[in-house]
Amino acid sequence: MSTSPAARRPPPRETLPETGVAERVAERIRDDIRHGRLAPGQRLTEAELAERLDASRSPIREALRRLEADGVLSFEKHRGVSVRKLSRDDFVHLLEVREVLEGLAGRLVAGMPGAVRAIAELGRLFGKMAVAVRRGDVERYNLSLYIDFHSRLITAGENPVLLRQWQQLQLDVLREQFRPIIDLPLVKVAHREHADLVAALEAHDPQRAEAAARQHIAHFTEHIRRLPDRTFT
Numbered sequence: 001m002s003t004s005p006a007a008r009r010p011p012p013r014e015t016l017p018e019t020g021v022a023e024r025v026a027e028r029i030r031d032d033i034r035h036g037r038l039a040p041g042q043r044l045t046e047a048e049l050a051e052r053l054d055a056s057r058s059p060i061r062e063a064l065r066r067l068e069a070d071g072v073l074s075f076e077k078h079r080g081v082s083v084r085k086l087s088r089d090d091f092v093h094l095l096e097v098r099e100v101l102e103g104l105a106g107r108l109v110a111g112m113p114g115a116v117r118a119i120a121e122l123g124r125l126f127g128k129m130a131v132a133v134r135r136g137d138v139e140r141y142n143l144s145l146y147i148d149f150h151s152r153l154i155t156a157g158e159n160p161v162l163l164r165q166w167q168q169l170q171l172d173v174l175r176e177q178f179r180p181i182i183d184l185p186l187v188k189v190a191h192r193e194h195a196d197l198v199a200a201l202e203a204h205d206p207q208r209a210e211a212a213a214r215q216h217i218a219h220f221t222e223h224i225r226r227l228p229d230r231t232f233t
Helices: 023-035 046-053 057-071 089-112 113-135 139-154 159-169 171-183 184-202 206-226
Strands: 074-075 080-083
Touching: 023 046, 023 057, 023 171, 023 184, 046 057, 057 074, 080 171, 089 113, 089 139, 089 159, 089 171, 089 206, 113 139, 113 184, 139 159, 139 171, 184 206
Parallel strands: none
Antiparallel strands: 074 080
């Protein structure tokens, strides 16, 4: 994904309603990051955001503080606020937490008698993922179906604490940064691991489902650890 100024047009100017301006500013910034309109490491200024979003400095400042607290933005002395750029350690730490959370989700869903509909929906999503793999469509697999599958797994667990902790990882916002490090061979491996997870869920085997979910994330973590240093610079 190119991050050159020529390849990246600034988002259009918007006018936000007066109510809940800080929340709306924060969501606009998240959306711009999700869709690649703001690049990892890109600097944000109150003046530019105020002009583009037609908002005053106070809610802009509050939105930036919230996003920094959520781990979406980062602050550096003498540089200011910028879109958070994940280091190798950032990736690993995030994935270590994901492994535990999604393993728990797999165990909960597999052990729930009332999860038949949710498991069927996961099976349907897995079918769409299979089509993307056959077509070699890494973009659709990684940036759409993959997140949908894992989000559905978490929500199907019906544990609000688990859901809240998973959402705090901000995967939907930070997922663009996974794009350069995921290729078709890696997607094919991940797809086989998802097949194991879906089979365990359909068999209503909690231990097997937890193990499959954790193994999938652990394999990706090891992939991150083996990547050359230049990947993260």
